[in-house]
Amino acid sequence: MPLGIYISVPFCRSKCTYCNFASGVFSNTHMGHYVDRICTDIVKIRKVATDHRAVAPDPVDSIYLGGGTPSLLPPDQLTRLFAAIAQQFNIAPQAEITVECAPGTLTEPIVQSLVACGVNRVSLGVQSFIDKEAASVARLHTREKTLADIERLRSAGIRNINLDLIAGLPHQTRASWNESLQQAIATGVPHLSVYILEVDEDSRLGRELIAGGTKYHAHFVPEDDLTAEFYETACTWLNANGAQQYEISNFARRGFESQHNLKYWTRQPYLGFGVDAHSMLPATEGAESVRLATTDSFEHFFVEAEIKAVRVSAAEALEESFFLGLRLNRGVHLDQLHEQFGPELNRYKPIITELAGEGLLLQTGNVLQLTPRGRLLSNEVFEKFIQEPASTVLSR
Ligand code: SF4
Incomplete structure (x- = not known):
């Protein structure tokens, strides 16, 4: 049974107001140390798995760098990460290798280093093609930059591209949502993810919505029924345009389903490295499995070397x-x-x-x-x- 590898890169240029991930605007000076720690964990992970009576199988057929914004890592740090994986694991020739990127961060040297590292899939956190909506949640890109990034990726040979959209952003209307969807379809990318805005205590916008306030444009967030309608429109339009829904939030042309994310939904083994990363491995015997986890605190990550383990019962x-x-x-x-x-x-x-x-x-x-x-x-x-x-x- 093949293995997936996930690496969390928690560095961001700005903190999006809806974001509830373990990511932040950390100084670039931490990047080298962060990559050092991940490389150390990659070397020791098989021993950690064995110590907890779990198996990390071979080969690796999916690698996913998420975050955060992995495209903020300088090319030499990206190269170190991929080299560390290649030294410890057999990577299948057809492995799906994805990097999440923020539109507007894909400079020519970054795109070239992605290609050199074997990256064959890019996921772009667009969220909205309407500049006012993107800006209202602290995204730093515009529609123009996003379209230019898609072209730059294609010119470099990366055609397997995902775009993320969020239904329920501040200022979103029926007309603006339809425009974002139409623009996403018009790009011709083979994969789209459509999420509904999460409202919880873990994001600034979520807390403001719960409190009924007006910070972060919270009072311009559409009503739940309208957001549900946006999601239903997306399902109808994307299916009609050849991107079939295969998961609650995910749509793909045939053969472009995310192989890495399918592992999560079908409980296939994967290893996670970095802040707040989790692993799921089969136990050496029986129907049990073992989950490994690192701290969700960026500060603790540098001093807390232990990888915790929890046994999952049948x-x-x-x-x-x-x-x-x-x-x-x-x-x-x-x-x-x-x-x-x-x-x-x-x-x-x-x-x-x-x-x-x-x-x-x-x-x-x-x-x-x-x-x-x-x-x-x-x-x-x-x-x-x-x-x-x-x-x-x-x-x-
Ligand atoms: S870029 Fe992604 S990870 Fe970073 S703050 Fe925005 S949503 Fe969160």
């Missing part, structure tokens, strides 16, 4: 199989889950019946899928599949 793995697998339009196969987890599956029959009765799930033979309404209310569906936590902490 019951929790089944839970995860439901709420991750149901994200995919193809759904989950109940017969396969039964083969893997046995009668434990029966515990979920009443929940499935209840959610199907509410029109949120659809069962066709052995296949269980979210309905379109279930995709809109997916968090409510997933909550039903989550039981009391029972993980055994292996180390702290």
Whole structure:
């Protein structure tokens, strides 16, 4: 079974007001030390896995640099990261190698170094093609810069490009959302991700919305019903334009689905390095798995060398199989889950019946899928599949 590798690069030029990731505007002088620490972890990770009775399989068929803004790393640091991976792992010849980039950061030397490092897929955090909307959440790019970046990538041979859009940004209207969508479709990129603005205490905009205030243009955020309509429009238009929805937030032309993200949704093994990165590996025996995690604090990352481990029981793995697998339009196969987890599956029959009765799930033979309404209310569906936590902490 092949392996995926994720590297978190938490450096950003500005902190977007909606962002709830472990990222920030940290001095560039930290970049070298940050890459040092990741290279050290890459060298020791197999031993850490073995110590926790887990296996890191071979070869690596997906690498993903996310963040943060990995395209802010200078070319020599990017090269060091990829060289460290290549020294420790066998990379499959057809491996999907993705780097997340902020539009406006793709200078010619950066694009050339991406190509030299073997990067064959780029994900651009566009969020909106309407400059006023992008600026209102502290994005630093314009539509013009984004379109120029797409052309620069294509000229360099990178045609597998994803664009991220967010429905529910301040100032977004039906007309402006349609314009962003039309522009995204017109670029002809083979993959699009459409997220609904998350409102939680972990972002400045989220906190302001919860408080009912007006900072960060919070009072210009569209109503939930309108944002839901934006999402539904995106589903209709993207499907009609050849980018088929294959996951709640993801749309792709055939053959361009994100191989790396599919690993998360299908519980395939992956290793994560950097601030707030997680790994999921099969245990050496049984249906259990092991999760590894690093600190989510940038400051602690440099002094806290330990990688923590948590053993995931078979019951929790089944839970995860439901709420991750149901994200995919193809759904989950109940017969396969039964083969893997046995009668434990029966515990979920009443929940499935209840959610199907509410029109949120659809069962066709052995296949269980979210309905379109279930995709809109997916968090409510997933909550039903989550039981009391029972993980055994292996180390702290
Ligand atoms: S660029 Fe991405 S990671 Fe950085 S602040 Fe903005 S949303 Fe967050």
